[in-house]
Amino acid sequence: MHISVKKNLKKDKSALAGLVMLSLLVLIALAAPLFTKDPRAFSNLILSKPDINHILGTNDLGQDIFSRLFYGLRTSIFISIAAGALSTFLSVIIGIFSGLTGGIIDQIIMRIIDAMLVIPSIIILILISAFIKPDLIGLIILISIFHWQGGARIIRGQTLSLKQKGHIYSATTFGAKKAYILARHIIPDLGNIITASFLHNARSAVFLEAGIAFIGISAADTISLGTMMNRALEFYYLPVWAWWLLPAGIMLSLILISLTLLNNLIEKIIDPRLHDA
Amino acid sequence: MKKRWINYIIAFFIIITLNFVIPRLLPGDPLSAIYGDEVLLNLSDEATDYINKLYGLDKPVIARYFIYVFSIFRGNFGYSIYHKKPVLEILISHLPYTLILTGLSMLLASISGAILGIESGWRRGKKIDRFILSSIIFISGFPAFFTGAIFLIIFGIILGILPFQGAVEAYSGFSGFNLAVDFLKHLVLPLFSLVIVYIPTAYLLTRNSMISSLKEPYILFARAKGLTDTRIRYRHAGRNSLIPLTTQMGIHLATGLITGALFIEIVYSYPGMGTLIYNSILNRDYPVLQGSLFMVTLLVLIVNFFMDIFYVKLDPRIEYAY
Numbered sequence: 293m294h295i296s297v298k299k300n301l302k303k304d305k306s307a308l309a310g311l312v313m314l315s316l317l318v319l320i321a322l323a324a325p326l327f328t329k330d331p332r333a334f335s336n337l338i339l340s341k342p343d344i345n346h347i348l349g350t351n352d353l354g355q356d357i358f359s360r361l362f363y364g365l366r367t368s369i370f371i372s373i374a375a376g377a378l379s380t381f382l383s384v385i386i387g388i389f390s391g392l393t394g395g396i397i398d399q400i401i402m403r404i405i406d407a408m409l410v411i412p413s414i415i416i417l418i419l420i421s422a423f424i425k426p427d428l429i430g431l432i433i434l435i436s437i438f439h440w441q442g443g444a445r446i447i448r449g450q451t452l453s454l455k456q457k458g459h460i461y462s463a464t465t466f467g468a469k470k471a472y473i474l475a476r477h478i479i480p481d482l483g484n485i486i487t488a489s490f491l492h493n494a495r496s497a498v499f500l501e502a503g504i505a506f507i508g509i510s511a512a513d514t515i516s517l518g519t520m521m522n523r524a525l526e527f528y529y530l531p532v533w534a535w536w537l538l539p540a541g542i543m544l545s546l547i548l549i550s551l552t553l554l555n556n557l558i559e560k561i562i563d564p565r566l567h568d569a
Numbered sequence: 570m571k572k573r574w575i576n577y578i579i580a581f582f583i584i585i586t587l588n589f590v591i592p593r594l595l596p597g598d599p600l601s602a603i604y605g606d607e608v609l610l611n612l613s614d615e616a617t618d619y620i621n622k623l624y625g626l627d628k629p630v631i632a633r634y635f636i637y638v639f640s641i642f643r644g645n646f647g648y649s650i651y652h653k654k655p656v657l658e659i660l661i662s663h664l665p666y667t668l669i670l671t672g673l674s675m676l677l678a679s680i681s682g683a684i685l686g687i688e689s690g691w692r693r694g695k696k697i698d699r700f701i702l703s704s705i706i707f708i709s710g711f712p713a714f715f716t717g718a719i720f721l722i723i724f725g726i727i728l729g730i731l732p733f734q735g736a737v738e739a740y741s742g743f744s745g746f747n748l749a750v751d752f753l754k755h756l757v758l759p760l761f762s763l764v765i766v767y768i769p770t771a772y773l774l775t776r777n778s779m780i781s782s783l784k785e786p787y788i789l790f791a792r793a794k795g796l797t798d799t800r801i802r803y804r805h806a807g808r809n810s811l812i813p814l815t816t817q818m819g820i821h822l823a824t825g826l827i828t829g830a831l832f833i834e835i836v837y838s839y840p841g842m843g844t845l846i847y848n849s850i851l852n853r854d855y856p857v858l859q860g861s862l863f864m865v866t867l868l869v870l871i872v873n874f875f876m877d878i879f880y881v882k883l884d885p886r887i888e889y890a891y
Contacts, residue, residue, distance in 0.1 A: 306706070418850075506835070549710030552710050
């Protein structure tokens with residue numbers, strides 16, 4: 293499994309494009325406060341057309357769309373990193389634990405995972421969010437609770453097969469402790485799978501956050517690309533879509549596309565059958 | 570196979586339990602919501618007990634849970650606060666639209682995705698393959714509601730050639746043939762958007778398996794026999810490449826398509842389950858919200874379940890994998 297991601301990245305132009313795109317988006321998101329105004333400031337100027345003051349005009353509350361676009365980007369990036377990391381962390385912990393423990397506990401965990409995998413997570417998220425209207429942190433926790441299962445299943449499978457491998461067996465004959473084997477042998481070997489799971493979950497998190505906001509159930513003070521698109525669509529009879537709806541949708545798609553491109557690369561590395569595809 | 574039965578039953582109970590538990594985690598008790606705190610303070614103990622009994626609130630939580638489960642099995646989802654109708658009636662009036670939308674787009678997306686996948690896999694590495702592959706990866710990055718919105722803007726607003734609100738023209742008084750035409754016109758944009766959203770899944774699955782089928786010895790043999798390219802492409806390689814499509818589409822589609830349909834419906838105000846969910850959130854009509862989310866989950870579980878059975882029949886190798 294020790295395949296250099298760097299080497300593959302150089303060969304694969306689309307993944308490289310994904311990486312460049314994602315890095316740019318992260319940088320822009322970090323730098324957003326430097327070139328934008330207060331995204332929450334109201335004004336009397338509602339639904340104005342783009343001009344020098346407001347590059348993308350203003351929304352129905354007189355807020356600057358340009359600033360909100362980049363703060364929406366920040367929300368998306370933040371949620372993708374945080375929910376991606378948290379859910380992958382859960383996947384790794386539960387997957388390895390289940391794989392190493394085995395027996396009845398493993399059986400129970402797998403049963404729960406399989407059952408949860410058949411329920412579309414967005415439905416549960418809509419149900420819970422509609423009642424409790426979570427803030428950003430709450431949403432990250434919620435998304436993570438319903439997104440570790442797929443990763444955990446794969447990681448458990450890999451742990452099971454790694455357990456049988458010669459180098460791990462020889463480590464135990466040298467008297468290596470479980471924690472040592474875990475840290476030195478199992479987790480590094482799972483590197484690519486963990487990365488794939490992170491990218492996959494990060495992508496789902498961006499989509500879910502925007503989707504839930506689009507349905508109109510995110511907390512009121514969260515600036516989200518999904519909310520922007522929903523609000524803009526309500527004014528479909530005005531030409532506002534050109535500077536309100538499209539930029540938000542394109543921004544969201546750019547994040548999703550860059551994550552997909554990177555994810556494809558990692559999946560290709562993991563699954564050699566896709567190598568020359 | 571027996572084991573997988575259990576997954577669906579557990580999943581079914583997870584969703585019922587969440588439906589039961591989540592509203593009850595909120596602060597406040599049902600009586601003060603119905604009568605207001607002031608009235609409750611002035612009630613005698615007997616009267617409070619009576620009301621508690623009337624609503625079954627005197628029973629322990631577990632008993633209430635079982636009552637809830639049994640009433641769901643009997644199709645009793647409660648009463649809509651907003652529509653003043655039983656929830657089930659509302660669900661049944663919206664469900665057909667979602668079924669039409671998802672069923673048709675599943676069919677169209679599978680067929681067009683498979684054809685694109687076969688053609689593109691056959692020409693692997695050529696210019697046209699690269700073009701199709703990269704544009705499809707690009708499209709797959711668009712969230713369903715953005716794809717829907719783009720088509721709405723282009724065809725509904727800029728070109729203005731197709732209707733984009735609802736399932737039929739309101740108050741038009743159409744009937745018979747005109748009504749059918751009107752219905753189809755309204756269906757075009759949501760359907761087309763949903764097909765575009767789901768072509769990538771079908772395409773990528775078919776293309777990948779097409780590429781591996783083309784390496785099989787029987788393709789070489791077919792060539793040696795002197796069969797035509799088209800015959801090899803569709804009869805020999807293509808047909809075998811459809812197995813992963815049928816097997817995995819079930820899982821991808823049931824979840825992806827139905828949730829995608831919810832968003833597309835919201836964009837076009839198409840009166841299916843998605844719009845119902847959206848409106849019940851706007852109106853705070855929680856019984857309808859819970860009922861419709863439950864119904865959608867049930868739909869996904871049923872489709873997944875039948876796909877599970879169906880694809881073992883289609884590809885017997887799968888049974889040995891479990």
